[in-house]
Amino acid sequence: MALSKETVVDKIEVLEKGQVQVRTATRVMEDGVELSSSFHRHVVVPSFKTGDTWGDTDISGEDARVQAIATATWTSAVKTAYQEMMDANAI
């Protein structure tokens, strides 16, 4: 009877404006059979605003697949559209 634990990014969702929703699953297994699992979520956005200045989001700490998807998705047009939407929605 061997217990093991694995943490994997099991779901990546890309929204219309380029936000990447990431779900991380933590699974506890016994001899390869899942005993329990839990989810942790975070969202990575195409652009990041500091003060009044927009800049690129640091995705260096993200899972490799999240990085790949974000890099492919976040074209200049997507970033600009996201920034314009956020500025328009700002209260």
Place this chain on the structure above:
Amino acid sequence: MSTIKSSAENLTLNADGANNDVIIQSNGSTKVTVDGQNSRVGIGTTAPSEILEVQGASGLDGATPPTIKIHSTSSGTWTDNATFAKLAFGSEDTTGGIACSINAFVDSTSGNNSGLSFYTSASANSPTENVRIAKDGVMSVPNGIELGSGLDGTAANTLDDYEEGTFTPRFNTSTNATYTHSQGMYTKVGNTVSVQIDVGISAFGSISGVINISGLPFTTGAGFSSGNAGWGGNLAITAGNIVSGLLDASTTRINLYVWSATTGVTNFSVSNLSADGRIMFTTTYIAA
């Protein structure tokens, strides 16, 4: 034992003549009837009303229900999810193939663990598993359940998502503050997300200016939502004031405000948070 046997050619049991039945009896009692007039088979009945009819007494306590069994003669170490028995449905439109089926599958490598799958088709000869009941009774319906709207699959009446989990709330997305508490829990039902947040610090780090709580698990939808802090610790606000939050569209943050009966609404800022402030916040919002 008496045996009817044919070794060299097909054996035909023929009740010759129009509408004659083939009847199998035991001890003078009819057990199987082939209804020649209607081309039906009855087991336990001499007048089957369908192509195949099986009759038997269940007992009023249900102890002996008439049962049709589909039995696999295989045993041993199975491939997980292997189908070991199947009830299939088809029509000539599927050119003799299978349109829908109910499959019994092995839900592990042991044949003692089993579940049921329901397959339906949206195109010819390509049944797809759309409902599964696992060995432990959990039902999986990947495309959702329509509630209260007939049988038309209306999207607005279809519950198609449920999820529980955690997230990591921050003040102003800051990761270099010292957090004493940073726990978020969410439950998503359909497009509605309920969150419980507990976030507190012991050092500001780069946090400055107006404060928000960031890190929501799902991006907010097009509309706006709001909520209130249910509890606060070490906040620098006037007694009687309320800390509230507004979730603007397409973000993952809660903008915080202080509501005062005398001065109105102001942004919740770093001076209100104080260097060891803590907020518990609960809200519900519509996800994108």
